[in-house]
Amino acid sequence: MSNDLEMIKAMLSHRRPFGSKTEAAYIDRFLTPLGVQTDKFGNRFLIVGEERPTILWSSHTDSVHKDEGFQKIEMTGSKIHLPKKSKSNCLGADDAAGNFIMIKMIDAKVPGLYVFHYGEEVGCRGSGGIANETPEFLDGIKAAVAFDRRGFDSVITHQRGRTASDKFAMSVCAQLPARFKPDPTGVLTDTKIYMGIVPECSNISVGYENEHHDDETQCVDHLFELRDHMIKIDASKFVIERDPKGNISEVPQRSHRSGYRRPTSDLGISKLRTLRRMRLRDLEDLVWKYPRQVAQYLNDMNVGVDELDDAIQFANRMPAEREPERTLLDLLNDDEDMFAA
Known part of the structure; x- marks a missing residue:
């Protein structure tokens, strides 16, 4: 355990913005010795065991560090974390933790196609390159499983829309610690990009919290417990059910301009606040990864610069305890409320 603890600490000492020298040094130190190959999109990959693997194991090498x-x-x-006076903007367990799990699986010779994706944090560039230009790379793959989920108990079934079947998720949970369960609240990681090609596309909690922020933490107890299960995983027991060409999206109901809606009539204020925080964190992820697309969406919805700026300034002045179920786009739809402050 001590060697693995020193290893994850060393991994987390690297600040890895996409395309940076430190990301390259990190790859050279931790991935190159594994014998990985590099594709034209910058992804590092390796096949273990089967000549034609049916499972793709996924994580990404870049982080959201500013420097x-x-x-x-x-x-x-x-829990590993940054010092209080650190000038760094995040720990980077997203996704050094996933890299760590995959390295340990490779060491244990767990069969599969291992892909350390390049550029996940800047729009899933590496996985997008594979899906759009070399989809034959995924021939024969029945499941793509990422290690890039916050928390301690999720096997993701939805990344906005459905990307994995419940039966698949349950078959994965059966080989993980008992607290793991299917989770439909995923947002986006590289495996979502393969949802139209690969039947089951999921994501597993690796024990980080508050990702993309300076209070990010990584729980090593969870990470090492997951490691112990993953080095013994038997993917032949996974249930493959979802049709990647099907039209089973099962996305939450959406209103015209106010984003996703969840039933609130039977929820207390504290639960509404929790849901709002979760929803905002999910949206932060998407805005960070797709700023141009978000700007285009707002433009298409006729949200002007001045209008958006006014709404943001109002939201910044609004007490956190006030009507926690309301969103910024609600304010854009309600001029009287927006200018009442």
Whole structure:
């Protein structure tokens, strides 16, 4: 355990913005010795065992660090985090933790196609390249499983729309710690990009929290427990059910301009606040990865610059406890409320 603890600490000491020298150094140190190959999109990949694998294991090498270089980290109890006065904007467990799990699986010779994706944090560039230009790379793949989910108990079935069947998720959970369960609240990682090609596309919790922020943490107890299960995983027991060419999206109901809606009539205020925080964090992820597309969407919805700026300034002044179920786009639809402050 001590060697693995030093390894994950060393991984997290690298700040890895997309395309940076530190990301390259990280890849050279931790992935190159595995014998990985590099495709034209910058993805590192390796086949273990089967000549024609049916499972793709996924993680990504870049982080959302603003600056390249190295950072100091600290550990309190079982959680690794940044020092209080750190100038770094995130820990980078998203997705060094996923890289760590895959490295340990490779060491244990768990069969599969391992892909360390390039450019996930800047729009899933590596996976997008594969899906759009070399889809034959995925021939024979029945399931694409990422290690890029926050928390401690998720096997993702939906990344906005359905990307994996419940039966598949349950068959994965059966080989993980008992707390794991199917989770339909996923947002986006590289495996979603393959949802029209690969039947089952999922994501597994690797124990980080508050990703993309300076209070991000990584629980090593969870990470090492997951490692112990994944090095023994038997993917032949996975249930493959979803049709990637089917039209089973099962996305939450959407209103015209106010984003996703969840039933709220039977929820208390505290639950509404929790849902709002979850929804905002999910939206932050999408805005970070797809700023141009978000701007285009707002333009298509006739949201002007001045209108959006006014709404943002109003939202910044609005007390957090006030009507937590309302969103920024609700304010855009309600001029009286927006200018009442």
